[in-house]
Amino acid sequence: MPSSALPRPSALSAVVAAALAAGLLAGVSPASAAGSDDAVRIHDIQGSTRISPLAGQRVSDVPGIVTGVRTYGSKGFWFQDAEGDGDDATSEGLFVYTGSAPTVAVGDRVTVSGTVTEYVPGGTSSGNQSLTEISRPAVTVVSSGNPVPAPAAISLWSVPWTYAPSGDPDADGSINALPLRPHRYALDYYESLEGMNVRVGSSRVVGATSRYADMWVTVNPFEHRNHRGGTVYGSYTSQNTGRLKIQSLTPTAEQPFPKANVGDVLAGRTEGPLDFSQYGGYTLAARTLGTVVDRGLTREKTRKQYRGELAVATYNVENLDPSDPQEKFDALAAGVVNNLASPDILALEEIQDDSGPKNDGTVGAEETLRKFTDAIKAAGGPAYEWRGIDPENNKDGGQPGGNIRQVFLVNPERVSFTDRAGGDATTSTGVTKEYGGAALTHSPGRIDPANEAWENSRKPLAGEFTFRGRTVFVIANHFASKGGDESLVSHHQPPNRSSEVQRHLQAKAVNTFVKDLLKADRRARVLVVGDINDFEFSGTTKTLTDGGVLCTAITSLPRSERYSYVYDGNSQVLDQILTSPAIRRFSYDSVHINAEFADQNSDHDPQVLRFRP
Structure with a gap:
């Protein structure tokens, strides 16, 4: 089932506490992250590694514009700083976990106060990366009807072909404390966009619609493609970096999540915040969902064995x-x-x-x-x-x-x-x-x-x-x-x-x-x-x-x-x-x-x- 349907812990993740205790985030402190005289911004919270330099700290009046609202499962909303710091390694988007249906709407300019938390979907034993978020929030709506920050385009040209850096041998093989290099590694690239408004253009489906109302597409049409439209996994060292999971933020009985087979195309614009889930990892939580174009995949038939076979x-x-x-x-x-x-x-x-x-x-x-x-x-x-x-x-x-x-x-x-x-x-x-x-x-x-x-x-x-x-x-x-x-x-x-x-x-x-x-x-x-x-x-x-x-x-x-x-x-x-x-x-x-x-x-x-x- 989708990770958004799972219960959420309220305390600082054990993985973050362990990282802090072990000194894996050495040289980064809450005071140095934003500067003692400056208000904390989203990029200060996200930082340039996978773990927030402010994890476990209380932040106040963090500004941004709401880019997506989730009213089911793990309820909350995403908001994004429209200005940014110009650093490709620091995300300008963040999830706010409310625990109940949010009272904000897309386009609201808000300030958020709460505790910076590193939530690990599936628990620390899963080995999953963590999702940086604000929990136990106090939210103030400053204005409504503001334009949503322009989406970052995830495409063949933006996703690196190398999947991930090697883990730090001094940290049990973890990449949590390594500086993000979004122009070199795909996992670093996606992490640098965590919580941000992103989009993909027309993309080939490489994982059919599941019973959990999601599908997988690839933004790299050349990566290990087979003649039926899939993306083949052929070794531990040749990952498929262009794969991205797609879900919808607004499924309804009248407009259910579309059915797609491998080789179909999710055509047009698909846009929304980039989430991280227990199952599959980086997930585009679509506020706007493209249209499935059926490419007519058929079930294969093998030949009949000969008499002597x-x-x-x-x-x-x-x-x-x-x-x-x-x-x-x-x-x-x-x-x-x-x-x-x-x-x-x-x-x-x-x-x-x-x-x-x-x-x-x-x-x-x-x-x-x-x-x-x-x-x-x-x-x-x-x-x-x-x-x-x-x-x-x-x-x-x-x-x-x-x-x-x-x-x-x-x-x-x-x-x-x-x-x-x-x-x-x-x-x-x-x-x-x-x-x-x-x-x-x-x-x-x-x-x-x-x-x-x-x-x-x-x-x-x-x-x-x-x-x-x-x-x-x-x-x-x-x-x-x-x-x-x-x-x-x-x-x-x-x-x-x-x-x-x-x-x-x-x-x-x-x-x-x-x-x-x-x-x-x-x-x-x-x-x-x-x-x-x-x-x-x-x-x-x-x-x-x-x-x-x-x-x-x-x-x-x-x-x-x-x-x-x-x-x-x-x-x-x-x-x-x-x-x-x-x-x-x-x-x-x-x-x-x-x-x-x-x-x-x-x-x-x-x-x-x-x-x-």
Whole structure:
């Protein structure tokens, strides 16, 4: 949900107090910031770093003109000094947190007294930068109907191509106390405009309208663009600096926030104060919103596998359970049949138990799978069979009570599943030799479920299949999420990615199992598939492929086509299929049917790989 809907602390942020105590703001004092004989202005409060030199201090009669009013969520208003100090590093705008609906209007000339506060959206543990504001204000309206200060234009020409400075190693990697260099770093540039009236011109949409009434645009039309209009995230060191989140200050039932897909254009002028939110960081809170121009993005369709090809796919169906409307089952089923061309083996992630999020001890998912497979058949697809293992109650993470798990759907007209009894939630499947080749001791079976790597996370599901007389092993995964990682706009640069620790352990466990299979049969055909929750260039993927036992199949695509998910305007990889060395030739497709659209059946795009065993 938007950060503006979250409760606000009234005291000075712990991050600021710690910075002051540690001397990170050395050389700046409330007295020296404005001059002892001068009235405090907004640029004195903002200062030339991310932390106000007046943080925690009381200020009086700060002048400015109201540029935006927010009457929902985090209620308050922005005001701006129309004169300024001529320093590009010091913002002339500021948010005033009122806590209740403000009584001022855009164009009011006001003076504000109150406490300068550094509010950290999401709390200090989030690693987010702070928002400089005035809290507990006393506001005096001097006059009304004044012109709003001219907006600063955010454009290709103004945003630097380098994303952020390196964090200060003496300050735990924080950039909070570093002087802002808005002509060199994008994050410094946006921070130098925090609270100010800004505008963007016609801009391409790179993140579809979400359920929280926001979208992402880019002011840099050349930055890592793909042919569908998105902006691809291809490495930790090549950030997309032109991305900016757009929200509206005046949504109404008569004029709701517009729906936009990736590749559409937000045309005309979008103008308003530059906010900083918990989710996504710098956000243009639009007082004036442009018009969405539909560029006609369509959902992709992959080709049908040839008779001798085995098609294996993976699809995160986003917490599917029987209480979901039939429309969701039908839409997902239509995607499997029409867009994925009815793959022979389909590994599903986020299949919930039959009571969904109701935390009642139910772990079976027969009804969920029956409804889904029935919907696929009704859409003209095959009569899929399924194989899976029910988890222990509330031991696999995800939505509490939902008991999400991976499941195999198998088209019995083309593929045989090799059932080997004995697999359950706590029993580990192993590798044995049979007729000179590798075989699983339990199929379906879980891989090393007692390993600490899988604590409160989904355990991999291994299955043995036969296609045209050839054995194929598929391992379906849903690795730990990125929850707890700091965002790209963290005050730590580079951001802390704490969730990687568990995924690295998970990747090592799967890699070890694949090595066991290849030790038993170096020609074993193995596919590791699923929601890996990490990038193709990540340490997680490097661990999965250690020793050359797996190949990252999505890297067979051009760089601009490598994505399965869109987050904060970045088209990126989370879902993957990896292949063992025996699978030398294959056709890979990331089938874009969800992530780029405002109307989604899931937030992930399915992946499919076809090969001749």
